[in-house]
Amino acid sequence: MQKPQPSSLQPEIDLPGIDGGDNIMKIKEVPQDDIKTFRGYGTKTVYAVDENGQYTRVSTSGWDAEEVVLRDVVNDFEKAAQDAKVRAMKGEASPIEYFMNKYFMDVPALAAGMGLARWRVKRHLNPGVFNKLSDKLLQRYADFFQVDIHTLKKFKETI
Amino acid sequence: MDLIANFEHQHFAHCESGVMATLLKYHGLPLSEPMVFGLSGALCFAYLPFLKMGNMPVISYRMFPGYIVKNLPRRLGVKYFRRTYKNPDLAMAQLDEFVAAGQLVGLQTSVYYSPYFPPEMRFQFNAHNIIIVGKEADEYLVSDPVFDHLEKIKSADLKKARFARGFSAPKGLVHYPLVCPDSLDLEKLIRKSIKKTVRMMLYAPLPWIGIKGINHLARKVVKISGEHNDRYTRHFLGNIVRMQEEIGTGGGGFRFMYAAFLQEAYGIIKLPVLKEASDRMTAAGDAWRMFALECVRVVKKGCASEDLGHIARSLKRCGENEKQIYRMLKAVK
Incomplete structure (x- = not known):
């Protein structure tokens, strides 16, 4: 099998880093990248901290990295x-x-x-x-x- | 239409802990998903180079599938019904009896035969967990914890999904709580489970488990480009990330969920070390996500040898973060 070129295989998407300087998974930092795989199938849930530092469940439309x-x-x-x-x-x-x-x-x-x-x-x-x-x-x-x-x-x- | 009364679907991060939390709550034992996950002692890290799936070594961030359903009831002192079948028709007939009797049951299924999943995610994964909440003509109503609403599955598909062959075959497993205790000694349970997790992550006498496993994987990452071609390297790194972010985790390789457990534990026991450990576990989860981004960059842009050194260092850092947390948690006795 011929060797595929990595660049041509990958979807062209931008990969931002994790926002914010402090090391806390805040609700607003939960990725909402609307990935293709989930479209039409709903969302998934992750745990993140709210503004009071309390953990809660947050829905996400996916992360580009996993896509x-x-x-x-x-x-x-x-x-x-x-x-x-x-x-x-x-x-x-x-x-x-x-x-x-x-x-x-x-x-x-x-x-x-x-x-x-x-x-x-x-x-x-x-x-x-x-x-x-x-x-x-x-x-x-x-x-x-x-x-x-x-x-x-x-x-x-x-x- | 048979629909079990008073059932409210909840969306969870992980199928097995979600099913367990739902079933226990329905039987009068309300525990959150992180609590179920934490009390089972399901947090883990395992890199098993000798066990291959899709030509890639198995990497897991939690105990093997089925661990929670098997172990948590015993720990909580819940009398629990579990049954596997040899005869698929009998299994389906009994399922219908459960539904007709209003009994909420958990099933183990294969993702490959579950048409309500996105097609790209329908790999041969046999240890998915769902709850059956009703039947409508030839279709079952499914409460799948990792979906945001109730799904439907045809009876023929469900039968195949329950009797898929291969690795961790479900064999038609059906399970539900019989009798729940009136109250739980949560403090004792929390202490015991933390002790167990700490022991495993720090002192498992195998090089593939816990912190040792993380370091073992880091050493492998450095060597990989010398041993294999670029395509294999990409897949190897991609596999680490897939197991961490995609395969039923809810992100951060279960570290955020464990941080939520520690936070809840702090609310019950009020030991300051639990709060500190929870914050640090959140940071550890973030470190895993940064690590995932570094891997993804290589998958996208191709691999240079200095990248692998960098990735291995990030991975070691993830291990070091967690080592400190578990050492701190040794104070919980």
Whole structure:
């Protein structure tokens, strides 16, 4: 896999430091960066001190810092998924590789989630092996990825 | 529609302590979320280089998931119901009975099968905690403490979420308090829990836990660019920050929540050292956030070797801050 350029991968956002000189997490210093991941899904809560020094819960629309590190991981997976999709269309990759990356998994995670040995999952990423898989096993993969079994079998036509 | 009466959804910083606080309050034992977190002794630091998730070492700022639900009831003297299942259909049928009987129950679920989460956050994390508060046709009403309002989940999704396989599989865990004591000796509980946290953070006989763990991680950070490529370095630093800020924490790697606990403890015991420790714990949380910013700068702009030295020094400082706090808290006996 080619090495991605960090600058092109990251969303272009400004990263201010933590405001204020004193070392106290005040309510007004709770980041409200309206990050993309939370949009449409609500807010999260953090603990911060009010003007009397009392801790209280404060809602936040997210912190750019957490968004950057999340996107960094997500972008890599999305790129790998796209790459696997193109190759699967040409019959050079197994659709399982596409779905694995689409749902942010690596081989150990997929194997654990499916309840299979890692070496078996690794084999299933080979298109030749994938084409010979039984319907029963394909159905298990389809259930795990929450897609129809035909999406796996007729990947080229359905995706 | 079955909806449990008198239920008021509350938005918390962390799923497990939030579920526990909600369930205990509903059964007549009102404890705040920081109190639940503090009394369980759930504050921790662990860097486990031999345990990988997503090809990254596990880094945790609290005890392992499930610790609070398992340990807090015993400490408080609460009789507690916990059950796991082998048969998913039985588990769902019993859940329906609980809902019909107006019994508020906590469940362990997988984020991967919870469609109400943002898609980017639906990783394979099996130790999420929710409360079921009702059922409407084929959908359950969910009080998920880290969301700001009630959510819904389809019965088929919930079934999958409760029986996800893999690391820390929920096995359909359902739990709720049976009998709560009329009153708690909070002072004794606070002293005991602080003692336990201090002991673990300072003296755990393993190099990966507590202050030793923080320093261990700092040493690793310096070495990392020599051992791996830039992409790995970025992911490694990003992983530290994700575990600190994003994975169910509420910011500052649980340090702010513990500071809130110490503040509340000071209100109950009036030991001046608790107030001082609370203020310092807040500063420690801020130091963790500054550390996170430094890591994020590297993730964004690429890595120079002097950056890593700088990051490692910040991390050591975070460890040093906390070491002083725990030493101070040794006075609480």
